[in-house]
Amino acid sequence: MNKLHEILQKKFGHENFRDGQQEIIEQIIEGKDVVAILPTGMGKSLLYQLPAYLMKGTVIIVSPLLSLMQDQVEQLKLLGEKRVIAINSFLSFQEREMAFRHLADFKFIFTSPEMLQNEQFNRALRELSIAYVVADEAHCISQWGFDFRPDYLRISGWIHSLKAVNVLALTATATSEVVKDIKETLRMTKPFEYIHSLDRPAIAYEIVEVENQQEKMKWILGRVISTEGPGIIYTQSRKKTEVYATMLREQGISVAYYHAKMEQSDRILIQQQFQQGQLDWICATNAFGMGIHKDNIRQIIHDHIPTSVAGYMQEVGRAARDGNQAIASLLYTSSDVEQTFYVAMQDFPEEQDIHFAYQQEYSEVEQAETTSRILAYWKEQLNEQETIQLFKQIKQKKWQDIHSFYLMIRNDSCLREQLLHYFDQALIERPHHCCSKCKLNVSSILRNRTDEKNRQDEMNWIDRLNILLPS
Template identity: 35%
Template sequence: MRRLYEKTLKRVFGYDAFREGQRDVIEAVADGQDVLAIMPTGAGKSLTFQLPSYIKNDGLTIIVSPLLSLIEDQMLHIRERGERGVARLTSMETLEEKQAILNHLKRYRFLYLSPEQLAVPHVTRALARTPIQMLVIDEAHCISQWGHEFRPEYARLGELRKQLGSPQCMAVTATAPEAVKKDIIEKLALFNPAQFVHSANRPEIRLIVERLLGEQKLPRLIELVRDVPKPAVVYTATRREAESLALSLDDALFYHGGMSTEDRRLVQSQFLRDEVAVMVCTSAFGMGVNKDNVRSVIHFQLPATLEAYMQEIGRAGRDGEAAFAVLLYADGDERIQQFLIDQQYPKEKDIRVAYFERENGTSLSHLPRLLRMNEEDPVFGLLKQMLSERTLAGAVDWVKERKRDRYRQLGQMIDYALIKTCRRDYLLRYFSEQPIDQEPCCDVCGPIAFPENEQVVSKNVTDWKHRLSRIFSFD
């Protein structure tokens, strides 16, 4: 059997050897076990669920993925190696195209779809009538990150799996602390899963935090983008800021979820082909972007969680070469994330009005007008979900608990920005790993030099007047 793995690896994928950890995962999958695989970005997670399909060859492999860009990227690579038995069900296909796929499921080896598409009743019924080899949940951390509220279908994946006949299930992601691992196993109802947890450490990434005053951040970003190795990604919290910052930087484009699909594809394509050096973006950019030479990731605003931070800096250095993660932090930056958290949940008064109106016979269709909400607003979708699943007291308590949990996670991100001990140790402990010694490490452990001009970045940048005079000098 082991020789068969190597022969399939060479014949189908064109590789001579497995990367570290891939074979163990593949063997567990081939043995029919449920699997939870936490492997760093660039470790070849997709091969671990694609190769067993050629070994077992006894049904459809369904891959649930969160983003269209992620699905498009994986399908492109599958087709490039000559595999035609791959299809997708997304918002991009017409009803006729979707039905044609569902009518001929036995033609396909791989089917990609979002959790929302999997939850469509006639899709679930069609898949339940089809031999399924395995159900794969890609980027499985989203079950915990989004499944509670923003995309409730993630929380239903375990139930949907049962409707498909409880096929073998594999969950894969790049990062997951203990609480998230537990959430994934519980939500998917994984049975005694084989767990493969690789270190969250990315030794090639140098970790830097610069503490600044608020008015120093933009001038420092302009200087930093000029000096760091590129290609570079600059993350910020809002769409408006992504657009504004891109205009302030040289050779930069912006990317966010409010852009049209065509514009996002164009911008992403330009960045992938190295036609633009800097991408300024919200968290909408990243998953599914197969670019291994990103040299720097800069956070202009504080991410909401350490998991999000690790996912985003993990886009740098996928080729194993030196890369840099720089967080620009000013006191009060957390207020943006606090505002965003508050906006993601219905206010208590709106919850109480909604429950009162429903008890008095008001239809769901009339609630958005009464509450002055958009029917398509995710907050209203969350409110509808609570109305069907919780009592009034339960709904109020649940929102309070979720917001407390989100604030706690934000507090951990602030702690990372403020600590005076090794930043890498802090991240590894968060992911239940032991500290390690490595050089170079982070700005606390020693100065970090950018290779292009050997500019040294220290942990507290204080000479801001000098920097400002350089930026605005007319000499």
């Protein structure tokens, strides 16, 4: 038995590696930069955890969300690893000061792109022997860095300050364009690339066009009340997450809502309750789901057109991690394209915002925090006209992404084939339950709920929706 398999069995309790895992780990140990694209549930965390036990030094993991960091820390602790910490806003001032003084005691340090801009933290990091750096959920560099978290783009300078440290970039979805952004931002040198097929045969795709928003909500509520989960309902509106949860709870569904404006401690609690089976359904914005360790999610429901194919694949990919059949349902109306674009553009700076920022009049104008943060970064990088042109291009790309997805769900071609084609991949074998364009038999996939609540007379959902969502 070689050393890799010995650690795999003794430390992680697995007999064999999954496809690509050993190959990737060997490249990391050899000191190479690596880009690894593997679907959700393929064991990406093992790729940065196992090599650490064969290499000297500390592993720095750059993670996008506080809840994701905390979950990853807990997962390592369950494996018996005590030398792990998350450096983030959860720490009090005293805890952070103590952590900075004792960073060398930790084997795994999780942190955020924003925290990497803290000079005191950086000084402490420069004193360490760093084995390698991990960019977890690396697609966020491209998808979020240009949009609302410019500190992702500042990672480039931080990587450069570390000098000769190799980098591992992990994600479940990335186009060739996103991979290019990842390589450039992380200053990778001829990285080894491993790209697994993104097809998830156990997930069937259902597309449903409805007349209006009330019909959409009625359909979703009927589906959840009559069929078994666990599941996630994704919506663009924070208010709708609460409305869905309220109505479902009244019908005996174990459910909670989740969005970015909630207290972080509440979000982590809800995530843990869902993972542990105390909740059957989550009604959420796209703030929920990244890093969720729940194998038996049977349904993903979208009540809108997502802003990108990559984002959609990330969200539906949270189902069927156990390999058993699941279904991803997307409901839309003819006006959803414009609504999705409007939501995507809410915090984007207009030309007037950019002009004010460069004329140093920005402080006199009240703007969204996100807009201010974006412009503060680009003002350091580009002149006014270059920034105006950049955001014109970003907006155009956003519209193209949304419209492309709309065309996918509207045409008659197999949705699974189109989704894979978007990532320059081909469908090797069509599963029995493919998509609604391939004559999908939904009733043979979903199990009916049979509790007492389900047998009661249905209420008038339209009247209830008019009360909860007045025009």
